[in-house]
Amino acid sequence: MTPVSLYWRIFGLNAVVLGAATALLLWAPVTVSVPVLLTEAVILVGGLAVMLVANAALLRVGLAPLGRLTRLMTTVDLLRPGQRLPVQGRGEVADLISAFNAMLERLEGERASSSARALLAQESERRRIAQELHDEVGQSMTAILLALKQAADDASEPLRGELQLVQEITRESLDEVRRLVRRLRPGVLDDLGLVSALTSLTGEFAAHSGLRVSRSFDSDLPELDHETELVLYRVTQESLTNAARHAEARRVDVSLRRAGDTVVLDVSDDGRGIGPAPEGAGMRGMRERALLIGAELDVVPAARSGTRVRLTLPGRGEEP
Known part of the structure; x- marks a missing residue:
């Protein structure tokens, strides 16, 4: 008919x-x-x-x-897939x-494919910049430190004190370059795995931000591929950065736990919470990374105050 x-x-x-x-x-x-x-x-x-x-x-x-x-049509967001109308x-x-x-x-x-290409290109560029910072800037500053030490040992006062001051400033700058290298390319993630990388990230964040960081990582996490581990690391990194820069928080709780056949990353702070303002580039970047591995990202108010970022992996987190 x-x-x-x-x-x-x-x-x-x-x-x-x-x-x-x-x-x-x-x-x-x-x-x-x-x-x-x-x-x-x-x-x-x-x-x-x-x-x-x-x-x-x-x-x-x-x-x-x-x-x-x-x-x-007026509210659909490709970063929140699955919105459909019943026929x-x-x-x-x-x-x-x-x-x-x-x-x-x-x-x-198509958005997931283009985001995957863009994020892979971004990670490749980060690795290249980190390598250049380590090989060129880092080595040059190390050579400068050695030359300053030699000059300070041979100099007399008060020139020796001035050279030692310049040496200390150069050493702090070298430490900052090394921190940038670790942010751009988390080598510990490749060498020691996800839990060690997150432990290092949260420890360094607490040391330089002044915030109290509580972390809890399950010991029976399933084996994850490198792409998934990198997404978990970057989402944690961006969540900590947002808590320090925008949330005015004093404490951040980071947990990575196994829930059945899934893995859940949870980053909560006690800051001022999420407001009515639209999501920024950092938040949309986290959503794109979640789409890259088929995960679900929820950004909601925390239980008492602040913001809670939860990344839930799909059922691929099973033991091989």
């Missing part, structure tokens, strides 16, 4: 209402006097109101799916909703 188009359905609804009104005027014992009597005017206005209400109700039922489609019935509206759902499916896949 060929489905009836939206045009003919609306036309049919109006035809039914107008036909019923015409039949009522033809066969009902109702006449219109000249001049019009009050009772006749009340009957005509009442009939018109009934026709308009019936027509409006029928059109609202017929066009309701288009309203839902419009609302979804009910047949006809043009159902075909339109099906086509829109298929378009969302395709766009989410």
Whole structure:
């Protein structure tokens, strides 16, 4: 059976209402006097109101799916996949909703692929910059430190004190370069694994931010691939950075635990919480990384105050 188009359905609804009104005027014992009597005017206005209400109700039922489609089109976010409209019935509206759902499916896949390429390129560039900082800037500053030490040993006061001061400033700058290298390329993640990398990250964060950091890592975590471990590391890194820069927090709790066949990363702070402002580049970057491994990222208010970032891996966290 060929489905009836939206045009003919609306036309049919109006035809039914107008036909019923015409039949009522033809066969009902109702006449219109000249001049019009009050009772006749009340009957005509009442009939018109009934026709308009019936027509409006029928059109609202017929066009309701288009309203839902419009609302979804204005609020859909490709970084929150899975938003779909149910397809009910047949006809043009159902075909339109099906086509829109298929378009969302395709766009989410393309967004995930493009985000994966962009993030892999970003990590490659970070490794290159970290390598150059380590090999060129780091070695040059190390040579400068050795030269300053030699000059300070051979110099007399007060020049020796000034050279030692310059030597200390250079040493602090070298330490900062090394911290940048570790942020750009977490070598401990490759060498010692995820738990050691997160332990090092949280320890260094606490030392330089002044915040209290509590960490809890399960000992029976499943084996994860390098891409997943890198996403967990980067999400933790970005969450700690947000807590220090924007949340005005005093304490941060970091946990990584196993929940059945999934792994859950939880970073909570006691700061001022998330406001009505739109998400920034850092938060959207975390969502893109979560999509890269098919994980679910939730950013919600913490139990008492502050913000809670939770990353839940899919069921791939099973033992091999």
